[in-house]
Amino acid sequence: MIAATTTKMYAEAQETADAVARQFAANADVIDALVAQLKANPPRFIVTCARGSSDHAATYGKYLFETTLGLITASASPSVGSVYAVQPHLDGALFVAISQSGKSPDLVRNAQIAKAAGARVVALVNVEDSPLAQLADTVIPLRAGPENSVAATKSYLCSLAALLQLTARWSGDAKLLAALDALPDALRAAWAQDWSALVDGLKDARNLFVVGRGLGLGAAQEAALKFKETCGLHAEAFSSAEVKxxxxxxxxxxxxxxAFAQDDDTGASTVAVIEEFHKRGAPVWLARPGAHRDDALPMPASPHPACTPLLAIQSFYRAVNALAVARGHNPDVPPHLNKVTETV
Incomplete structure (x- = not known):
């Protein structure tokens, strides 16, 4: 059996804080130039386009854009453009495509359609010379560095960090801007948290729910995916409102x-759902900054509620890597999966 601390997934996820700090410094000028353009010609709405973990990042982006900027944000269905050959009316939109490889044909095709329709195309990619990057109006590099484990970790969190930096500088929100400076150290603290209670509790599990709400919903989606691909554990993600x-x-x-509960106005309702499940005899675990209860997983203080999903997932990645090994899986090479998935 391999040791949990020797996997590529462990090593790559551990690098996240340094990657985010590197990204914030290197992307400042790119972000500021884009913000100047967006302020001069404000988009009417925002459209995201992504698949897999990148789509979970887009879920986070939706709540971040809508709560901070007040701009309606919709998720484009890639098949509408690539398979059905429909050209949506995107004139005046900001089209945000998120892809680690930047070469999935359906995402490239939808970005082409969006650009032809008059949208401003922004690509968040880890491969800066990829086809998606080459056609975008603006490229925001993720700067995650090489990632060889099939399970995406630091590239996912770098996607969230890029969305956070863009939103903070676009909005000019002083508290959010200050949170950017504190985020790398907070991620380091999140990596150090002990979630062994979750690992022990799920070693023999067959199914589970992962719930979150608002800014935390994307984290729930990402966790459910990682349970499936690294641990062979069937997990489904739900909003703590929709699960009812x-x-x-x-x-x-x-x-x-x-449960991933936010330290914002959605947190109480998520905790209430968990308490109801607990009364039914369900094993429950709660990840929420400042939570003091028997079922709480430790989390560091968050610089801002918008940073909380990044901290929760950083702690989760260490735990799910350990869980995969405990269940006899190698998280670096899940069966039937490749590092890059190209859909048309």
Missing amino acids: HGPMAIVGPGFPVL
């Missing part, structure tokens, strides 16, 4: 639930 519309009926004794 049917899915919660199957939660009871022996059905585990992991």
Whole structure:
């Protein structure tokens, strides 16, 4: 059996804080130039386009843009452009494409359609000379560095960090700007947290729910994906509001639930759902800064509620890597998966 601390996933996720600090410094001029353009010609709305972990980053971006900038943000369905050959009306939109490799044909095709329709195309990519980057009006490099484990970790968190830096500088929000400076150290503290209770509790699990809400929903989606691809554990993500519309009926004794609760106005409702599951006898774990209860997973103080999902996922990555090894899996090479998935 391999040791959890020797996997590529562990080594790469551990580098996240340094990668984010590097990204913030290197991208400042690019971001400021883009912000100047966006302020001179404000978009009517924002459209995101992504798949997999990058789409979970887009979920975070949606809540970040809408709560901070007040701009309606929609997720484009890549198949509409690449398969159905429909050309949406995107004139005046900001089209944000997120892709680690930047070469998935469907994302490239949708970016081409958006640009032809009059949208401003911004690409968040880790490969700066990729096809997606070459056609974008602005490229925001993720600067995650090489990532060889199939499971994306630091590139996902660098996607969130890029969205955060763009939003902070675009909005000019003083508290959010200050949070950028504190984020790398907060990520280092998040990596040091002990989530062994989660690892021990899920070693023999077969199914679970992961819940979150608002800015934390994308984190729940990302965690559910990582449980499946690295641990062979069936996990489904739900909004802590949507889980009450049917899915919660199957939660009871022996059905585990992991919750990412925000330190904002959505936090109380997420905790309330967890308490209801606990009363039914379900094993539950809560990740929320400042939570003091028996089922709480430790988290460092967050510089800003918009940073909290990054800290939760950074702690989670260390735990899910350990869980994969404990369950007899190699998280670096999940069965039937490749590092780059190209869809048309």
